[in-house]
Amino acid sequence: xxxxxxxxxxxxxxxxxxxxxxxxxxxxxxxxxxxxxxxxxxxxxxxxxxxxxxxxxxxxxxxxxxxxxxxxxxxxxxxxxxxxxxxxxxxxxxxxxxxxxxxxxxxxxxxxxxxxxxxxxxxxxxxxxxxxxxxxxxxxxxxxxxxxxxxxxxxxxxxxxxxxxxxxxxxxxxxxxxxxxxxxxxxxxxxxxxxxxxxxxxxxxxxxxxxxxxxxxxxxxxxxxxxxxxxxxxxxxxxxxxxxxxxxxxxxxxxxxxxxxxxxxxxxxxxxxxxxxxxxxxxxxxxxxxxxxxxxxxxxxxxxxxxxxxxxxxxxxxxxxxxxxxxxxxxxxxxxxxxxxxxxxxxxxxxxxxxxxxxxxxxxxxxxxxxxxxxxxxxxxxxxxxxxxxxxxxxxxxxxxxxxxxxxxxxxxxxxxxxxxxxxxxxxxxxxxxxxxxxxxxxxx
Ligand SMILES: Cc1ncc(COP(=O)(O)O)c(C=O)c1O
Numbered sequence: 001x002x003x004x005x006x007x008x009x010x011x012x013x014x015x016x017x018x019x020x021x022x023x024x025x026x027x028x029x030x031x032x033x034x035x036x037x038x039x040x041x042x043x044x045x046x047x048x049x050x051x052x053x054x055x056x057x058x059x060x061x062x063x064x065x066x067x068x069x070x071x072x073x074x075x076x077x078x079x080x081x082x083x084x085x086x087x088x089x090x091x092x093x094x095x096x097x098x099x100x101x102x103x104x105x106x107x108x109x110x111x112x113x114x115x116x117x118x119x120x121x122x123x124x125x126x127x128x129x130x131x132x133x134x135x136x137x138x139x140x141x142x143x144x145x146x147x148x149x150x151x152x153x154x155x156x157x158x159x160x161x162x163x164x165x166x167x168x169x170x171x172x173x174x175x176x177x178x179x180x181x182x183x184x185x186x187x188x189x190x191x192x193x194x195x196x197x198x199x200x201x202x203x204x205x206x207x208x209x210x211x212x213x214x215x216x217x218x219x220x221x222x223x224x225x226x227x228x229x230x231x232x233x234x235x236x237x238x239x240x241x242x243x244x245x246x247x248x249x250x251x252x253x254x255x256x257x258x259x260x261x262x263x264x265x266x267x268x269x270x271x272x273x274x275x276x277x278x279x280x281x282x283x284x285x286x287x288x289x290x291x292x293x294x295x296x297x298x299x300x301x302x303x304x305x306x307x308x309x310x311x312x313x314x315x316x317x318x319x320x321x322x323x324x325x326x327x328x329x330x331x332x333x334x335x336x337x338x339x340x341x342x343x344x345x346x347x348x349x350x351x352x353x354x355x356x357x358x359x360x361x362x363x364x365x366x367x368x369x370x371x372x373x374x375x376x377x378x379x380x381x382x383x384x385x386x387x388x389x390x391x392x393x394x395x396x397x398x399x400x401x402x403x404x405x406x407x408x409x410x411x412x413x414x415x416x417x418x419x420x421x422x423x424x425x426x427x428x429x430x431x432x433x434x435x436x437x438x439x440x441x442x443x444x445x
Pocket of ligand 1: 053113114116139140141142212216217245246247248249274
């Protein structure tokens with residue numbers, strides 16, 4: 001048995017893989033990674049077209065971040081969260097500096113889901129109210145509260161265990177508008193719907209509206225112009241907080257430090273993770289504005305985690321923020337987005353399956369259909385593996401051709417590291433185009 005086979009056997013026999021039936025799993029066995037490429041134990045190269053889980057924004061194996069982590073490790077890896085450390089304070093300041101808040105504070109967690117849990121908790125304590133409004137087509141993490149907050153159907157198997165107090169609303173899914181509106185004559189009925197739900201639920205019971213800064217794994221459903229502003233206006237009208245989940249849309253992914261900045265809105269709470277440390281060490285953060293922060297001057301914060309403000313993780317976050325700034329990674333996103341749109345315009349001509357192209361910064365998704373007129377999806381929403389049809393072949397082709405990205409239902413995701421060059425974007429999109437050839441026999445204009 002080769003070393004690779006032994007490692008694979010150990011992985012598959014002794015560990016559980018997320019979200020999957022374990023039988024028959026065939027995970028890519030990755031030995032090392034560099035920039036936007038991964039290399040498996042057989043030396044096969046994969047272009048990382050989704051930054052792993054849309055988190056490795058600065059690319060793999062960045063020497064400056066590696067060095068910072070090693071230096072910190074030699075000084076201090078960890079102390080309990082009641083103690084102060086240099087990286088903790090440094091990262092707190094850097095986060096407030098890049099946040100849209102004039103002042104405020106951060107609470108550090110270990111990732112996105114527990115940051116969402118704590119944001120909900122803080123919103124409930126601050127307002128004294130309990131309900132949280134969120135969208136159906138959203139994902140906020142897999143711990144109980146976060147999973148309850150999301151509408152992603154991965155929660156269906158644990159439906160009887162969910163956290164109470166979450167109220168879902170329909171998304172402003174313009175390609176398939178729930179109210180049958182056309183883009184040109186849209187009357188923003190999506191916002192009227194949210195207002196009616198607020199009234200039905202009683203604003204006196206609602207703590208916050210929680211939505212992603214920009215939509216991600218639910219299909220990059222772009223908010224129409226004015227939507228986020230409309231949400232903020234409703235929150236102001238009914239005295240609710242707004243929480244922007246920037247776990248996926250933050251740290252340059254959507255062309256700004258935080259996705260919500262694309263909409264000229266300042267929320268009350270920002271939830272961050274993923275690109276915060278680009279995956280070098282796990283870390284999440286809840287960033288609250290000054291008035292929320294001040295509440296906890298007198299009221300004890302009812303939150304804690306053994307690894308809150310982990311020194312090594314904070315150092316990784318601090319080093320990543322330096323990389324974003326020093327390499328002007330976020331400034332470069334708009335041009336790459338533009339180039340991606342140009343490539344996609346060509347692909348739309350070539351492949352009848354592309355029904356909709358939704359890209360914000362370097363967070364994008366192709367929505368595939370059988371027929372552009374009827375918009376019948378190429379695989380149904382929440383498709384099981386055996387309902388995926390040709391999408392299974394597309395996914396296999398993408399992997400065989402040496403690309404890692406997500407193919408989910410009738411979506412193909414495009415979210416490479418921000419360090420990607422135009423040539424590499426073309427390289428990746430050529431692979432996707434080749435995979436889409438498999439749909440050319442199934443879909444029609
Ligand atoms: C928008 C959003 N929020 C929260 C999470 C949960 O983050 P984590 O997986 O780090 O718990 C995710 C993960 O994909 C996400 O995309």
